[in-house]
Amino acid sequence: MEVSFGVIALTGQIVNTSLRLKRVIDSFNSAEDAFVNLRFKLECTAQTCGAARQIIEDEEESSDAPPSLLRKQGPVVLAEIDKSLRKLEELLPESDIKGKKPRRARQGIHFLLKSDTMATLSRHLDEEVFLLTTMLTLTVW
Secondary structure (H helix, E strand, O other): OHHHHHHHHHHHHHHHHHHHHHHHHHOOHHHHHHHHHHHHHHHHHHHHHHHHHHHHHHHHHOOOOOOOHHHHHHHHHHHHHHHHHHHHHHHOOHHHHOOOOOOHHHHHHHHHHHHHHHHHHHHHHHHHHHHHHHHHHHHHO
């Protein structure tokens, strides 16, 4: 029961972080072409984690059902997704995360300097979300 509450809280945190990162990336008009894919992945991450949270909550309500793969291994995958999102968040300028108005010239330069790291983290996020999606598919099926 306590594990489920922790997983539910973690999925909520992941959804919030991924949507916040998506909003920040949306504000970078000068780097839009390079990061449309990352923005899409963040939106998918939020949706997938939201679905995982709903399934875990539903399983928790029907406690007589045996724990699914998602309930057993989901916390590990969710923790990895959370780590990737935190690393992505660290790459963004602090002023952008806090919602201050950034200077447009600085945005483009910042993204050019961090693009390789962001691409690597984006690939990791892809793999982790794919794993979570597979778990969701197996649980629902």
